[in-house]
Amino acid sequence: MLQYVLKRLGIAILVAVTVSMITFSMIYLSGDPAIALAGETATQEDIQNIRRVYGYDQPIVVQYANWLWNALQGDFGQSHYLKKPVADVIFERLPTTMLLGACALIFALVLSIPLGVVAAVRPNSLIDRIALTIAVVGQAMPSFWFALTMMLWLGIYWRLLPISGTASWANFVMPSIALGYYITPAVMRLTRAGMLEVLSSDYIRTARAKGLRPMTVLFKHALRNAIIPVVSLAAVQFGFMLGGSIVIETIFAVNGLGFLAWESIQRADLPMMQAIVLVLSFFYIILTFLADMLNAWLDPRIRVM
Amino acid sequence: MAERVLEVEDLCVEIPIPSGMLRPVQHVSFHVGQGETLAIVGESGCGKSLTSLAIMDLLPSKAKRRAERLVLDGDALTGMTERQMADIRGNQMSMIFQEPMTSLNPAYTIGNQLTEAMLRHKSVSLAEAKDRAVWLLEKVGITAARSRLGQYPHQLSGGLRQRVMIAMALMCGPDMIIADEPTTALDVTIQAQILHLLAELQDEFHMGMILITHDLGVVARxxxxxxxxxxxxxVETGTAAQIFDSPTHPYTQGLLECIPIPGKTERGAHLGSIPGIVPSLVGEIRGCHFAGRCPYVHEACTAEDVSLRPSLDAGHEYRCVLSPQAAIANRNKQAAQ
Structure with a gap:
């Protein structure tokens, strides 16, 4: 087990370093950053000044090393637009995004896993059809439209929930549903497929032949094996929800990281964008690592060599 | 005659499929006594596995079971609820499957899987169940049994896993054990060991056993x-001696032709085979099911259904229109050629 953990950890660190290099080189992808920063009316001298101030005149390896060293210490530089430390802004916005992502993930898993299990236990039944419909509708429906529709009915016509802001828990209900619903179909279909496969396996027959109760067969023997791919998917989707909630955060005016990313792109705020991409990538890496650990716990074939 | 543990009368399995009604098991009757082994022999798809699953009530949900009588230890299994049936499975009657490689759950330790049936059926503590598991693992010839409890199925070889499956089936001390091709997936060298083990344990625990196989060598032993x-x-039932010495049904005769006999079959000699394929079991078949492949077929075979009838010795029955004398004469003629 320890060997496995160390191996995964090593891979995670390698990926993190690679990601940091790519993130750093992002600023050069759109041309000379100094020229972009200086604006159209700038003189050659202005551009040189900017180069020197921001360190763009140094060799790229040195720039990268400096940037990485500072980043490791929590210093992502100054925001060009907000004139505040990037780290402060990000850590101010991060909890909101994390909370929204976690709520959305919980909503998605609580809805989709039981639905997938029931659909697999009774394939082609009414409940399976309903689950399939939910999945197809969920996949086909654009999330912004779903969010706006929900806002219209729950928020404006029936006045059940607040439609914007982050003042109380009630503010998070609609964004969580809108964000979580998006990943429900994939998780549900994967759970259903996994359960169908596992339920027809020989060891489930063995479990039934032992006279175990149906619930023991279903949850102890079947679900544990069927859930393994779902864990990996959920981890990736959670990462996606942290970074990809721009639309939902914008619609519900949730002041999170996604919203910040969108603003920073508009403002050409390079250090801010770099930092956001880096932070989100690290979340992905951490989540993947945690998913691997969870799977190793679930499946001894990974853990015990 | 030992006391009967299991009695089966007129067992049928029907599965509705798009092209009609599939009847993989038709009017099967037998009984198994304490300490007795009944071998059910037949080629793939003849319905032998479905017969055992039907007794355990583990058929696929689409398949329907009908039986005149299905009695275990004096209790009728027909008409039992799923709950009552679950109380019997793994407790009074257990099953060993064909595929030891996939029949154990990869996610749980051997110890966990061994003890769970006992914890479910008997009022014992975990420690008691573990002690019994260790005792049985030693019985089935597994060394360092206590340390095996913490191992996972993927750490064991196929032969060991089948031994674990056997131990698992014996955890609650069943009266009846059904072994569905327990050695098919194993190496030839392991096959004999497992069979000896099964026979020994059956003797020791005085269980009734149904051994399902397509291997006549296994049966003979x-x-x-x-x-x-x-x-x-x-198509034919009898004692092992009756079946091997005077097979009466042409199919049984054909099956026995297919086995080489050491010392008797010459090197390079042609082994028997039964030409043709098994008929489709969708809908009703008129007359003898073997008529399409039988070397002695004539009009009477397909005129009407053939029922099991007594052969020369008591307890030997066969399903053929030929008289036992004529059938055995046919075989001798064949052998003389």
Whole structure:
């Protein structure tokens, strides 16, 4: 087990370093950053000044090393637009995004896993059809439209929930549903497929032949094996929800990281964008690592060599 | 005659499929006594596995079971609820499957899987169940049994896993054990060991056993009585000696032709084979099911259904229109050629 953990950890660190290099080189992808920063009316001298101030005149390896060293210490530089430390802004916005992502993930898993299990236990039944419909509708429906529709009915016509802001828990209900619903179909279909496969396996027959109760067969023997791919998917989707909630955060005016990313792109705020991409990538890496650990716990074939 | 543990009368399995009604098991009747081994022999798809699953009530949900009588230890299994049936499975009657590699759950330790049936059926503590598991693992010839409890199935070889499956089936001290091709997936060298083990344990625990196999060599070694199954029906039943010495049904004769006998079959000699394929079991078949492949077929075979009838010795029955004398004469003629 320890060997496995160390191996995964090593891979995670390698990926993190690679990601940091790519993130750093992002600023050069759109041309000379100094020229972009200086604006159209700038003189050659202005551009040189900017180069020197921001360190763009140094060799790229040195720039990268400096940037990485500072980043490791929590210093992502100054925001060009907000004139505040990037780290402060990000850590101010991060909890909101994390909370929204976690709520959305919980909503998605609580809805989709039981639905997938029931659909697999009774394939082609009414409940399976309903689950399939939910999945197809969920996949086909654009999330912004779903969010706006929900806002219209729950928020404006029936006045059940607040439609914007982050003042109380009630503010998070609609964004969580809108964000979580998006990943429900994939998780549900994967759970259903996994359960169908596992339920027809020989060891489930063995479990039934032992006279175990149906619930023991279903949850102890079947679900544990069927859930393994779902864990990996959920981890990736959670990462996606942290970074990809721009639309939902914008619609519900949730002041999170996604919203910040969108603003920073508009403002050409390079250090801010770099930092956001880096932070989100690290979340992905951490989540993947945690998913691997969870799977190793679930499946001894990974853990015990 | 030992007390009967299991009695089966007129067992049928029906599966509705798009092209009609599939009848993989048709009017099967037999009984198994304490300490007795009944071997059910037949080629793939003849319905022998479905017969055992039907007894355990583990058929696929689409398949329907019908039986005149299905009695275990004096209790009728027919008409039992799923709950009552679950109380019997793994407790009074247990099953060993064909595929040891996939029949154990990869996610749980051997110890966990061994003890769970006992914890479910008997009021014992975990420690008691573990002690019994260790005792049985030693019985089935597994060394360092206590340390095996913490191992996972993927750490064991196929032969060891089948031994674990056998131990698992014996955890609650069943009266009846059904072994569905327990050695098919194993190496030849392991096959004999496992069979000896099964026979020994059965003797020791005085259980009734149904041994399902397509391997006549296996049957000859361990069976008290044999039922030859073909296309959903029993075509011949009798003691092992009766079946091997004076097979009466042409199918049984054909099956025995297919086995080489050491010392008797010459090197390079042609082994027997039964030409043709098993008939489709969708809908009703008129007359003898083997008629399409039988070397002695004539009009009477397909005129009407053939029922099991007594052969020369007591307890030996066969399903053929030929008289036993004529059938055995046919075989001798064949052998002389």
């Amino acid at each position: 361990v069976a008290d009585r044999v039922a030859v199954m073909y296309a959903g029906q029993f």
